[in-house]
Every structure is written in C-alpha cells, then in structure tokens.
Amino acid sequence: MSKTYIPTNVRKDLWVLSGGRCQFRGCNARIDKNFLTDQKVVVGEYCHIVGDSAHGPRGEQGRSSQLASSASNLILCCAKCHKTIDDKALASEYPEQILVDMKREHELHVQRLYDATNVERSIPLIVTGRIRGTPTAIPVDIARAAVLRKTEYTRFPSYSEEVLDLNSIPFIENDPTYWVTVKRSIDDAIDGILRRITERKIQHIDIFALAPIPALIYIGSKIGDRVQVTVHQPQREPFDKWHWPPEKADPPPAVTYFLPEHEGPLDELSVQFSISGSVECDQIKRVLPDAKIANFQVPSPSHSVVDSPEVQRSFVSAWRSFQGEIHERYGKLSKLHIFPALPASLSVELGRCVLPKVIPEMKVWDYMDGCFHNSLSCFMAN
Template sequence: MPRGKLNLHAGKPGAQSSGRQRTAAPADAVSAVKLARGVPELTKITLAARSAGRCQFRGCNKFLYEHALTKEPGNFSEAAHIVAFRREGPRGDDPERPIDINGIENLMLLCAECHHNVDTHPNQYPRDELITHKREHEARISMLAEFGPELRTNVLTLKSRIGERIVEIGNDEVTVALRPRYPASSSFRVIDLTQLGDEAGADYYPLATRRIREQTREMYADGVPFDAVKHLSVFGLAPIPLLVVLGSVLSNTVPTDLFQSHRDKPNRWTWYVDGEPVRYACSLIRRGTASGNVAVLLSLSGTVAEGVLPLNIDATFSLYHFTLQGATPNPGFLRRRDDLEAFRLAYRQLLADIVRENPGLGVIHLFPAVPAPVAIALGFDLLPKAHPALAIYDFDKRVAGFTERTRVNQYE
C-alpha cells in the first residue's frame, strides 16, 4: 500500500509527487489533497470530504489537518490503497483486485501510524476488514452531516422487571435507533419500575400504573422539553398492560414515534426497511346476548385462544378476533415502521366498528398478545370522549389463564 499524502496546499492539478519530493505551490493555491500515485484530484478531494478529514481506521478517528500536539494547521493525512498499487504490495494479490486501483472504493484516509500498521500486518487487516472500517466511518460522517435542528427528539424510556429479569435499554442503542433523528438532550426521561418488584406482587400493577401516569404527566407539565423540540421517541419494555397505560397518557398533540426491539438484529431497536408488508384481519367470532358486553382477542405475537378466557367472559359477550392475515401469529412479525402504522389504522377502524355496533358501550375487555409498540399504540390511539374504557388482561402462568390487570380511558 504505497503512501501518498493528502495536502491542503497541492501544486497544479495533475502534477505528480513522490513520497519524498514536494512541489512548491503559491501561497494562494488551495487544494484539499496532495497527489498520490496518479489518483485523480477529484477522487482525493472526495476521499477527504467523505472522511471529514479524519483517520478511517476503526477507533482512531484522528483529525489529520492539524498537529495532534501543537494544534497547528497542516496536512498529516495519507491516501492509502486498500489493495496495494503493486501486486507485490500489501493485499496486492487479492483475488478481487479492483480494476480501478486508484478508485475511491480502494482508498482510505489514514494517519501515518494506522497506515504503517495495516501495511505491516496485511494478514491481520485483509481487504474486507479495511473496507468495513472505511464504510463504517463514512456512514457515520454522512449521518452526522444530515443532522439538523428539525431532527431533534425528546426521548422517553420505560424500564421494568419482566419475570425475574430487569430489562433496560442502553443509551447507545437508543441513539442508533433514532437515526436520522438525534436526542435533544444527553439525558433521557426514564420511568423506572424496577424497584417495585415483579408483576407477581399483589400491589405491583396499581403502583406501576400510578407511577407511569404521574411521571408522564409531569413530563408534559414541565413544558421545557417540548417548547423547543416538539417531538417524542418512546422505547418501552414492560408487561403489556403497563405499556397500554403508558400509551394512554402520552399526548397526541406531540408527534410521537414508537420503537420495537428486534432480537435478530445487531442494532436491535432499528426498524427494518424492506420486506413484505403485514396485513391484518378482524372477524366477529360470536354475537353476545348483551349489547354492553364486548371482548377483543388480539392474536399477533401469539394466539389468544377462546378456551383460556376467564369465566366472566361468557355467552353474553360479543367476541372480536384481530389477527394477522395470511400468517400465523408470531413474536417476530413486526419488522417495519409501516407495519406498525398499518396496525394502528386497522385498530382505529376496529374501535369505530365496535362503537357503532354496540351503542352505549362502556368497557371493551382486551386480551392482547402483542409486541411492545403495538401495546403502547393500544392506549395512545384511544380518544377519551369517543371510545370506551379498556380493561386490559394479561396471561398469568400461575393460573394458566388471563387476569384483568388495569383499566385505561376512564375517569380515575
């Protein structure tokens, strides 16, 4: 990998320079780079721009246009070939040797130390490894350059115990998931339920419900977060009934994004951008004998069977079933942001149908097997004056059946 330096004071475009000789340039001649092995001038300028003038070796990130100690301006960059200019050089015999050896995809901007390191240990730093370093660095610079004030967002996270585990969401995970948005503040709003024990406790749900309502309302009452940044991003991992509670107290006057954890992704809170769209289907299983009794089975992450419903959901109840169309309910179905929006549209239509078909209805009994953002949307999309209250049930393994945990959208 020959060493050609990038220079802010290059000579005439197209002039050649060896590693030891430099071409004098007028003081007013300004260029982004210095010639390196016949690399086109525009390519070198683009390389410097893509890297923001920083070393592209993973973990280095040194700014190369000032002296590291004195901070005096200067050019300390080197345009490095990933696959060497000569076949006998480092990685020069790579079987996928590029046709354009001086093309930008075969060049990295490196400091002298990192350049020496990767060339001295070519087996430790093969072609694919260096390309990964380059692409990671350039993707990060591109993302940062796209940030603007309109892309800031306030962040709210909900953490709790689920079973015996304390479930938390890391700040770094949140920051990656928000892109192209970014946090308006380095400190996030956190509703912490971990000190309340787990959901098996007799007072757990009343205490957790009260804490969620109080702290969420305090967030809006404070006003400061939303004076300058009128956007909210919500990350929650908690029992489904509590996520519904959270959604019910979020304000629909502030644009709000909800996020899903994907176990099969390295950046687990980022949405997939491709894939087949999810479709939803709703059907009336049976018409009950009492118009004021309605239950909804939400079979999305898993199947809610009629046989495990509590005894109070008897023949007087009309049963609606909301599920996936053309697919078996499964935990990984929700992959794209558009799939969440499609659910919300179908859910709002279901609420409208239920209200129309059951005049005077006061409560809908809800049995959800759903992912976290869907649970939050169940509460968020309720209209206080137009929709009934929701009685939220959760499957209790101790009794092998559903138990009512809390209610939302009713006067407290």
C-alpha cells in the same frame, strides 16, 4: 506505538472528520474528556491503518513511509481501541481493509450530521421492565443511532432522554402492588415529557420499549395521539435490533376483527388480541365467565409480524375502525377488557389510539403462569 510526527493541520482534519469520537466500529467514545474525573483532557490517539514502519502493524515497504502522515491513513481512536487494533495477537482480525471501512463509515455518519438541515428534535423514551421475570435492557446510544439512521438524519434525538426502568420494582408481576408502582412510575415519566412538549422544547417522541404489555398500553394511553410519536419495534432476526428488516411481508398481513352477536347497548366488552400469539376464549372465560368476547387478529400470529411501518399503520387503522363499529352497534361502553398477545410497538399504539367517547375505561389483563391476571386500568380523558 507510532513515532511519526503528525502535522497540526492533519490532526485538526482528523478531529473534524471524526467529530471528536473514537472511530473504532461500535465504540464512538468521546475522546476529549476523562469520564472518571469528568475533566477535559485529550485521550484520543492517532492510529495508522498502514503502519508507519514496514515492521509495524499492517506495515508495508514503501507505502508505510508514503502514508505515515496522511489523514487518509489515520483514524482517531481511544487508547483501548488503538491497543486492540495494533495487538499482534489480533492482527488477523484487523487488516487494512477493515480499518478503511471503519474510517469511511464513521466519517460518513459524522458528515451526515454536519450536513443535516431542518432537523426535527425528538426525545428518546427508553422503557425497560421484566418480561416473564427476566430483566431487559436497551442501550441509549443504540436507540439514538436507530433514530438517526431510520430517519436519514432528519430527526435528532435529544441527549436529555427519558429512561424509564421498571426492572428494579421490588414486587412480582402478579402482586397488585407491582402494578400500582408501575403506574406511578409511568405517570411521573410521561408527565415530565409532556411538559417539555407543551413548552415547545421538543417536537417528537421516539419510543423504544421492552416491558410487560399492560405497561406499554398504559404508556400509550398517557401519551395519546395528539403528540408526534414513532414507536420502534425490536426485531428478533440477526440484523440490527431496532432497524426494519431488509425483507418484509408484502403486502402486510391483514388485521381483522369480529364482534359478538348482541342486540342493543352493551356495558362491558372483552377483546382477545391474537397478534404475536394466540389468546383463547376459554382463557378469558376463566376470569370473566359471562364475558362478551370480540376477536382482533392476523392470519398467522407471530412475534415477528411487525416488520415495517405499514404493519403498524394497518393495525392502528383497524383498531380505530373497530372502535367506531363498537359505538355504532353497542353505544358507549363503560369498560373494555383487553386480553393481549401483542408486539411491543402495537401495545403502545393500542393505548395511544383509544377513542375516549367510545371507551372511557380499559382494563388490561396480564398473562402469567398459564392464566390472565388483573393488572392496569386506563381511564381515558375526553
């Protein structure tokens, strides 16, 4: 532990530069309160990059004394991270350059927040639910960081985020009670968000979702396309999960659709969405033997197909054109059956961009245990 006296002006500089947060990469904990008691108390510590003694962590004869009280050689850390950095057993993992990089990255992040002007406020909507029986999780701080960085600090996520956790619903997914409970939970959450937007407390929704596809489509249908929304797509490759990959398909994969041959009005239509995987006609015929089937697809269905905003826009454009052609060929349907193999973000966009005058009701089917099951119905308001 350092014995060097840190001048008051240097301490103030460090608090301003760090934004009152631990500067250890990935921590970012507030260091002005005890989270157990919620009492205001300084729990931050001043950590030397080059030790203030030649015999201390990362110490060096000559430089140690010169840099002992320099703000450029100090990072503000919580007690746990300070102990980690200075632990002798971990010395090889935290050399000088690693700590310099941590300090620079954190202070640049804080400076961008200080410099931001004309910032748009948004509500992060975090949606989690079991997928094939496995619970999912999305850390709120990771979602907030993704909004800031992807928008280059022009949109600021509210700290009164909406977290919709469907993991704990005590029914299995092929139980009708499960979907009734899901629908009620979504209604409560989205109605609250829309009230905040109507009251002009917020301008934008940032959606981060890992949940069953029918739930995501229903969420989209509740929000609609009259609200400013960004739907973030989780990535599977080893880069930041909620950031776009550095390399993407160019141009985006073509989204195409085919309508069944049918003359005159049509009451019901089924659509197989083969985007993240393939949906086969015989899977639909097992549950709807007389179904008229349309196809909506990309050349190579994949969970990684959504690698840029252009893919999302291409999907939405094709989906709207598809609905326009349905209306032109068959008139107004009474019901559209959705059989989806869709990435998370496109599931939400599908629900958002339904044209109620063409499709007053969508019935969404959920694929589980080798077959499709009836799940949710979305009734579209005109």
